[in-house]
Amino acid sequence: MLTWACSNGRTLSTLPASTCLPTIHSPAVSKPAFFNSVTGDGSKIPNDRVLDVLNTPIEGAKVPEINEQFARRSYENMQLLQATLDDILCRGQRQGRIPFYYGEEATVIDSAADDNLYRETGVLLWRGFTLDGIMAQVFRNHEDSGKGRQIAVYPLTLSWHYGSKQHHPHTISSPLATQIPQATGRDALKMWPACFFRGRGSIRDFHAGMLLASTVPSLILFLARDNGFAISTPNSQQFYSDGISVRGPDGNDVLAAMNAVKEARRWCLDGGRAVLVEMMTYMSRERQEVEDRKKNDEPITRFCLFKSRGCWNETDEEEFASRLRRDVIKAFKRAGSVKKPDLGDMFTDKEQREELVALLKKYGQVWEPWQNELGTLKGEGILWVDDRQHTTT
């Protein structure tokens, strides 16, 4: 079920002010009454599913057409992201090898499969971002095109080696929801989905974003993913209802999510207005919660079972899973030994660079902690100031 931010199809508020005088269109009544502005009769927005718990298509559900190659690629990406990458990087963080990581679920892949999307590792994997690229960001070495500036787990860059420029995902920032209004501005001209966790609907920037999206209007597709929590805070402490749109498609059902996003995209483009889709899913956590949900509801399992009536068997599965693990571990090990970004990537201000050069010249060769640090950098401490190369060696 889709809800949409209110709009009347105008573009960029170009109509003269006289046509915007406020008028009331509602009927006048003598007694005040409460109403449910979403469904009218007070019922909840249903949770869309294509596959039931036993992973057979539900009667009447529209099963999206997927060819075998597409299905396989979806499955492979989901397996890579959730079962392998998340698992290994989470463990890496617990063991102290990398400072920071949090996992993500398969909802993102199936949405990306259907359409362009905004952040999240899953999107990047779908678009061809390599494991080496992800590891470079996590280890913040010089191969990260974000120049190691962001905290690990934001594998977002502005440079793609292939693909068209319009597919660039934008670099993300930690303060939550700040980029929702930004996305609205970006998409005032063309459609591009934004994506966010449920908890961020609490922040004022979300409301600001909705306002702009509905009035300008902005051709934006918002995909809210609800995993029931924001760090440790359950939904019940976040808001008094079930979700932004009081439920939406089952995010753990790959096919339902694909349907929903396809429909939403069509509504957005045809109607010229913003659309919000909320998907119920979960984030990778090492807790009982995940185990419970996993038993019944795991997207990969469901999709796999669905597709297993044809293309995939157990040997394939085992071989595939172990190949993925090998690839990820290989990339992880390699990234750990790649050098950190060039010193010049830290900042560009000329005076600061001169100051740093002077300090390095004086202490860089004799003070061991600095020598060690410089040794880990690409270029080993060479710094450019005014086209002149300075080095401590």
Next chain:
Amino acid sequence: MLARRLRSTFPALSRRWQTTASTTAIESPSAGGYPSSVASSQLFRMTRESALRTPGISWQDEESDRNIVGGRETRKMNLYQAVRDALSIALAKDDSAVIFGEDVAFGGVFRCTMGLAEEFGRERVFNTPLTEQGIAGFGIGLASMGHTAIAEIQFADYILPAFDQLVNEAAKFRYRSGGHFSIGGLTVRTPTMAVGHGGLYHSQSPEGFFMGASGLKVVIPRSPIQCKGLLLSAIRDSDPVIFMEPKVLYRSAVEQVPIDDFALPLSRAEILIPGSDLTLLTWGTPVYHCESALRLLNSPPPSLAPLIPPSLRSAKVELIDLRTILPWDIETVVESVRRTKRLVIVHEAGMTGGVGGEIAAEVGKRAFLRLEAPVRRITGWE
């Protein structure tokens, strides 16, 4: 002024230890280890005697003779345990006190509120939705009714969405009402400064942004004893206070901390190492980097010895911890600079618009004729 009912502290004390006892085991360092300057610092008070004689300590018991030190106990705590200890004293003694913020109920992302929800109830220690603006506004509202509102902003980097509430509302509350209304009961706690892997949005030191908000106080402790005493003072202060806790010190800074209720004064700097040749002014984590630097200056290792002239090695540098950034202790700093004639200010935040500029200008005005060198600022890169 709200009358606060005080309970007998003894039953409260024994309950406090239930929540802190399980976590007094030695904490292992995170990936990257503890910063070496903190690990090797001599500034921590590691014995009961030295802890009980912390300068400026003021015991807040009901007993008649408040200054007695003998018989008081201390306990080994790191910074987050000291925070928790202070919070539990505040909750125990002040019935109107509540603690709220993102994820505080389960103990907080830095464990500062561990066990408090279980001990004092979920109506007093509760989670808020994800909205810093909402948290600040809510706290202001509570405090305006005379309650003690202890808000937590999960990272100082995220205090910016609350900036409007803090600067336009909290700071001006008393002034705009002509003194009729005030929100002294508001305290906003937040982890600040770099931790090594935080990147752009988990490492900032935003104290400089608040310098123009007259009506607010900004406090930054350097150690567990300082943290507990300053936090209790901040909670009880009659002005709203932003209390910034250097997050890299949460586990790495360990001291013997007096278990009783005590306060340390706000707006008073502390001279950590007396000196006569130069004043080195700083706060928070850089206190330990400065201490290391002074040690290197006085007795440089062989690799650095050729770079440090012997005449400088006997320099006596006065190290001052500012503690309260707004309003800062102008008197102590200026008096020190008048004696030493040189000032260097160190802070983690960038140079432009940082607190150092404000201090340099003020010192320049008051001690211009005594200074033998321009005031120098050593700060984080921009």
